[in-house]
Amino acid sequence: MKIQDIPNEIVREVLTEEQIENKLDEIAKQIDKDYEGKELLLIGVLGGAVMCMADLSRRISSPLEIDWIAISTYGQGTTSTGVIRILKDLYTDIKNRHVLIVEDILDSGLTLSWLKSNLTSRGPASVEIFTLLQKPDARKIEVEAKYVGFDIPNEFVIGYGLDYAQKYRNLRSIAVLHPDVYTQKS
Ligand code: XMP
Numbered sequence: 001m002k003i004q005d006i007p008n009e010i011v012r013e014v015l016t017e018e019q020i021e022n023k024l025d026e027i028a029k030q031i032d033k034d035y036e037g038k039e040l041l042l043i044g045v046l047g048g049a050v051m052c053m054a055d056l057s058r059r060i061s062s063p064l065e066i067d068w069i070a071i072s073t074y075g076q077g078t079t080s081t082g083v084i085r086i087l088k089d090l091y092t093d094i095k096n097r098h099v100l101i102v103e104d105i106l107d108s109g110l111t112l113s114w115l116k117s118n119l120t121s122r123g124p125a126s127v128e129i130f131t132l133l134q135k136p137d138a139r140k141i142e143v144e145a146k147y148v149g150f151d152i153p154n155e156f157v158i159g160y161g162l163d164y165a166q167k168y169r170n171l172r173s174i175a176v177l178h179p180d181v182y183t184q185k186s
């Protein structure tokens with residue numbers, strides 16, 4: 001799906017497909033350098049990170065493994081509280097592994113802060129974070145992402161895996177959702 005397919009539901013496009021692709025090329029090269037000689041385990045956070053995982057992992061030249069975790073945040077609407085529960089845990093024992101978390105967006109930081117300490121407690125050799133997007137103005141807790149695609153304003157975005165009520169994940173680019181969509185009956 002492209003933004004032309006949903007002109008009334010978005011305010012503006014924030015990132016084009018090409019911008020995303022170029023950024024992933026750049027970051028994948030950096031990851032290849034940083035992890036040379038090490039075996040990488042990518043851990044994707046379901047379901048927003050699915051597109052990032054598919055497109056980032058295929059750009060990495062080094063051998064790697066992929067696993068997935070699903071977590072739920074208890075919160076109201078679009079804000080998370082930091083109270084988090086694992087819905088689907090990893091298949092992999094990450095002890096002594098070099099873990100790179102693959103996430104779509106770093107917002108308040110509560111989710112990734114919790115996930116990083118949860119994974120760290122399992123004894124990996126290292127845990128780092130890739131996030132395609134971050135909203136610096138929304139940060140509530142300090143979390144260091146080693147690889148960041150783009151800083152974006154504090155607005156609700158959709159597309160490229162990011163959803164509103166499970167919709168728009170198949171949008172090829174990233175866009176600000178029109179506030180009318182929130183208030184319309186679903
Ligand atoms: P925190 O606040 O814990 O939130 O850093 C991270 C999670 O919240 C979701 N999120 C969004 N999802 N558009 C979305 O579709 C957004 O603008 C947005 N901001 C936060 C997302 O699930 C992320 O993993």
Ligand code: MG
Binds near residue numbers: 046047049
């Ligand atoms: Mg997410």
